[in-house]
Amino acid sequence: MQSHIEIDAVEDEPTGLARFYATARRFMRNRSFAIGAVLFGSVVLVTFLGPLLTDVSPNALSMRNRFQPPSFDNLLGTDNLGRDMFARVIYGAQLSLMIGTSVVILNAIFGVMLGALAGFYARLDNILMRIADALMAFPAVLLAIGIAAALGPSSMTAIIALSVVYVPRTARVVRSSVLVVKELDFVMAARASGATDFRIIMKHVLPNSMAPMIVQLSFVFAYSVLSEAVLSFMGLGAPPTVPSWGILISEGRAYMREAAWLTVVPGVAIAITALGLNLLGDGLRDVLDPRMKVEEG
Amino acid sequence: MSSDTPILSIRDLTVDFAPKSGRLPAVSNVSFDVTAGEMMCVVGESGSGKSVTALAIMGLLAADTAISGNILFEGRDITRLSRREWQKIRGRQIGMIFQEPMTSLNPVFTIGRQLVETIRHHERVSVRAARDRAVELLDMVGIPSPRSRLDDYPHQMSGGMRQRVMIAIALICSPRLLIADEPTTALDVTIQGQLLDLLNDLRSETGTAIMLITHNMGVVAEVADRVTVMYSGCVAEQAEVMQIFDHPAHPYTSGLMNCTPKLTVTSAQLNTIPGSMPNPAAAPPGCLFAPRCELAIDACSEGRPAQVNLTGNHSSACIRAEMLLGESAE
């Protein structure tokens, strides 16, 4: 087995880059994926390059410049305390992407682990899936804000709450593809030749259940961005001193009449991010496995 | 109308799903006739364009498909009909049965409903009268205790029974032409025979012409009056059934006949035609069958061969047809 991998690696090396381009071209030819990649890519770019474009701190007060509409000096205007909205929205983006990424990573780890265990061991399956059913019986956002209320508001709370909500859903997706893959001939053959369960899961089952999981994770990312905004809007996510997108909307709410951009801008930022991720998910689904069904919601 | 006038006459039919791609069209320059009351078999491997031809006759191809040539039904060109005019022909003057009896009936409606809605769509009758008629039809196609089966759903019937229901539906308006696209392929052998007998009986009773699509020369031998052999979207050979079996004038036809298992001959293995149909994206320049043909000569790869009229109704698209005929006559 060891030598087999080495041979693969040797063969791969010269064609690696070419293969990467070929794959990239296949993905970019899918319109959903291409638009999604551009949208989400620009959100990521602005998030990380943004701090270089503006030297203003998101919390710098300027009482003289309160409620400035968008202008050259303040690209997205200023708020009730004269703070620069562009800097604040970019800070919010960092927070949102950080929380989304964390939830996705936790989903990848625990969703795959629990899904693989449930799919592979019928006895565990029953218990794990009943637990998942119970967690999924609660409306997603209600469960998240319930957990967040108990843990107390913080970004960590948001990450934990959203993971508890979405891990069962990811585990279900992984489980159902594991159930299919496990019956395939080459897995049966590996089993017959005496490979351990762990080895079969790592070498055969997981690589072959990757496609639905990747699609699911891109949707989880989108849901996380949206739900985190709800949590922080309700005061259950990031503390109020941190300009997360939900908090920006909640602060802007009081000035909707005179300074609508304070509410509009962070909402549009959320929408663009979620739209990009949803399009990415659709595109991945089309390209990776057109017949696949991912649980929505 | 004398019995020799064709009720369906296809001239130079070409169907192309991707006209600008440079790929081989699904059907190219196909011409054949179906005369009233006859059983015309269209034979070929899957992918030879037989089903596409049938769907073109029914007007059931996707709207953006490029179709050229003429399909004359009772002297009228139906390729240029509006959707509404098509609907008057379908089901009423041309009926069709499909290959998959398991999926061709709507799973959530009863058999009765699917018959009754068709009857009432074409004839102004009461529900009660339509149900009586449905019972008659089911009886005619040999379904036992038909009245009690009316309220059954398709999944409660066997494949053979469902195909009988499909035939009953197709026969509602006593169409002049019935297109049967591999109606027995998905069924087991004994049921196949029963259904072919049924189709043959119905034809002699009602005078409906049948265009039977199949890949099985055994079926052809059993029921056909005339045969059209298709290969890669083109017509390879056309003839009366006796001529085809006694004097095949196209190597592909002979190949197909050799592939049919014969119960009388004990042979150790099933014959096959080596190779496969040309890739539509990279078709050979000459005769499309040449790469698989044992008799191919250099001239075969120079341009597509045209149909050559041999004796009477017999024609072939092989440049060596005369030679082949000469051989079999000896």
Add this chain to the structure above:
Amino acid sequence: MIGYTVSRLLQAIPILFLVSLFAFGMIYLIPGDAATVIGGPEASAADLEEIRQNMGLNEPFYLQITSFYTNLFQGDLGKSLMLGTPVLDAIIDRTPITLGISIYSLSITIIFGLVTGIIAALNHNKLLDQIATLFALIGISLPNFWLALILIVLFSVHLGWFPTGGYVAFSESPIGWLKTTTMPAVALALLQAGLLTRITRSTMLEVLSQDYIRTARAKGLSEWVVVGQHALANVMMPVVTVLGLILSVLLSGSIVIEVIYNIPGLGSLMGNAILSRDFPLVQGGLISIAASLLFLNIVVDVLYFWLDPRIRIKSRD
């Protein structure tokens, strides 16, 4: 049919048990002393003691859990800290309001989602399909609480068509009810309508490619009958199965939407309970909402079972 219903109800029992266990366990997620968190910084020692007494926090764990389940079986979900009334009463009181808005919103969802999804599928890959797909995508990507605020700015502040918030009971004034519930219902419907459009579209596309649709056309039936009867009957079934999911998403949304529009329904009750750390109310709310959703899902499954002859008759034979 009855056998199926009973077996589904039996399957729900372990899930319900876990649901209640999670709700019960929520209190143990609170870091440090639960009473201090619940009471807040201004609570006196006596207040804290009262909270502990009220919630039984002084009791040993096994007593807490046994009394929780004893009470639960008697239909006693405890007493709300902020309202001082029994949790169950508060929930039952507020439910009709949320139910009314949910039904309103669900109707918008179903009409909009089904129609757009079907139109999109019938015009596959054409302009109308692309517009519908885009609408659906925007629907599932816009934060609904943000849409709620934007609707207020547009239709209350600028146009003055609807009040910015509040609630008028239907029995008092149907017009008043419509005026106060239309914006919340629309804001709530957005996400589910997007979901339903996507599901309807993909299901319809699959159904339209089936052999029996070709048969229906070959029979000469009009396109209206082919799509409106033969295809739709088959599309409805998978769509029915997502009703439970849609209701769950709807209840999720109603928390923040009812808070924004100041509607005294179940959603704002839960929202306020969470914000004021009224844990007995949060626990009770979680249990009763999850239980009703489970029950609704069973109803939907039984309905599906009844609608689909393939399953119905197989089980009868």
